Amino acid sequence: QKEVEQNSGPLSVPEGAIASLNCTYSDRGSQSFFWYRQYSGKSPELIMSIYSNGDKEDGRFTAQLNKASQYVSLLIRDSQPSDSATYLCAVNKGFSGGYNKLIFGAGTRLAVHP
Amino acid sequence: SAVISQKPSRDICQRGTSLTIQCQVDSQVTMMFWYRQQPGQSLTLIATANQGSEATYESGFVIDKFPISRPNLTFSTLTVSNMSPEDSSIYLCSVIGQGGAGELFFGEGSRLTVL
Numbered sequence: 766q767k768e769v770e771q772n773s774g775p776l777s778v779p780e781g782a783i784a785s786l787n788c789t790y791s792d793r794g795s796q797s798f799f800w801y802r803q804y805s806g807k808s809p810e811l812i813m814s815i816y817s818n819g820d821k822e823d824g825r826f827t828a829q830l831n832k833a834s835q836y837v838s839l840l841i842r843d844s845q846p847s848d849s850a851t852y853l854c855a856v857n858k859g860f861s862g863g864y865n866k867l868i869f870g871a872g873t874r875l876a877v878h879p
Numbered sequence: 880s881a882v883i884s885q886k887p888s889r890d891i892c893q894r895g896t897s898l899t900i901q902c903q904v905d906s907q908v909t910m911m912f913w914y915r916q917q918p919g920q921s922l923t924l925i926a927t928a929n930q931g932s933e934a935t936y937e938s939g940f941v942i943d944k945f946p947i948s949r950p951n952l953t954f955s956t957l958t959v960s961n962m963s964p965e966d967s968s969i970y971l972c973s974v975i976g977q978g979g980a981g982e983l984f985f986g987e988g989s990r991l992t993v994l
Contacts, residue, residue, distance in 0.1 A: 857982075
């Protein structure tokens, strides 16, 4: 079992729709969770972070965390063609003085078509 | 977030040679992280580099193959030694952000192609 699992996609949505991206993780001790966006040929860019159960909204993005189910999701409202990218889920297994380790999922490719 | 600069941005290398990638940060940071992203794959942590101590390598990565230097709080290098085509990847330098939960910010990456 992979530590962080994502559906590789591609997930294809029409412009203006809601894109829903999902991620599960195996380590119950994981403390913080992140979504990165990676355009082709570019490095990953942090778009959302979440630490507590529930929803966290930032503009068109909403991250959802359910620690009991070991599940993280990202919703993108009013999807735009510029949102077309690979979305990486990352889980921090521990963050304290002198230690920090992010484990990344394989990523979900999102394609938003006009 | 910190500004992270990597050099070279890309290179084409011959099998058996070594290449050193440089990472410069515009602020002092305790930990720097080196990741590898093979074609079509996600990111894999190679090692964590702390200033003043030996780098900590992840399972599957060894110092002889990926020696790392960390001479000060703003700079690190990663060398890919005795390269083979399997080393063709993007190598990414990263540092922890200010959010307090261990989020990482990445440099632009160094894309290596080994022939």
